[in-house]
Amino acid sequence: MSFTNHQIQIEDLPKIENIEYHAVSKRYLTILFINAFLFFGAFIAAAIAIKIFAINDSSFHDVFWYIISGIVLLLILQVVILKLGFKKRKYALREKDIICSQGLFINKTTSLPFNRIQHIEVSRGLLERKLNISTLKMYSAGESGGDISIKGLPKDVADAQYAFLTNIINERS
Numbered sequence: 001m002s003f004t005n006h007q008i009q010i011e012d013l014p015k016i017e018n019i020e021y022h023a024v025s026k027r028y029l030t031i032l033f034i035n036a037f038l039f040f041g042a043f044i045a046a047a048i049a050i051k052i053f054a055i056n057d058s059s060f061h062d063v064f065w066y067i068i069s070g071i072v073l074l075l076i077l078q079v080v081i082l083k084l085g086f087k088k089r090k091y092a093l094r095e096k097d098i099i100c101s102q103g104l105f106i107n108k109t110t111s112l113p114f115n116r117i118q119h120i121e122v123s124r125g126l127l128e129r130k131l132n133i134s135t136l137k138m139y140s141a142g143e144s145g146g147d148i149s150i151k152g153l154p155k156d157v158a159d160a161q162y163a164f165l166t167n168i169i170n171e172r173s
Helices: 027-053 058-086 126-131 155-172
Strands: 090-093 097-102 108-113 117-123 133-140 148-154
Touching: 027 058, 027 126, 027 133, 027 148, 097 148, 117 155, 126 133, 133 155, 148 155
Parallel strands: none
Antiparallel strands: 090 097, 097 108, 117 133, 133 148
16 A cells, blocks of 8 residues: 555635625624723723823823824724624534634634534623623634634524534543
8 A cells, every 4th residue: 555645626625605604693793892982981081080180280181182082083993893893703513613703804714623622611791691692612622722712692502502512522422
């Protein structure tokens, strides 16, 4: 028996465009917006506090509105980026693996074969519980970087996928 290593024709490879992806819940976008408003709101609050307590420093008072305007512009930019990038958050559950794709400027697609999954968990923060969504996390065997976290799944979908993947992992054992 001799070793062979035949070349694969690139045209014969499956097209990633043919994968039927599922979007995450639009309620997750609400959480992203709330986080952005809290983050930039903290900077606005800090600027206001500095303005109040910097009574003798007139230089800060001169640039205060420029700082607030800059923070608001950054917030608006962040909201636009979140909205555009949200459309890129999607996943696909296939026969032998799960695929997660996300990213507006740098798109990252991760495929995790079921036989590499070591641990699965479903988590729900305070806002996620209020909005009835969950995060499904799958941890892979071996090196880091192969883990997948799908945020913004409806709770019933996350629970069903958790049960499905747990069943596959248990059958392997």
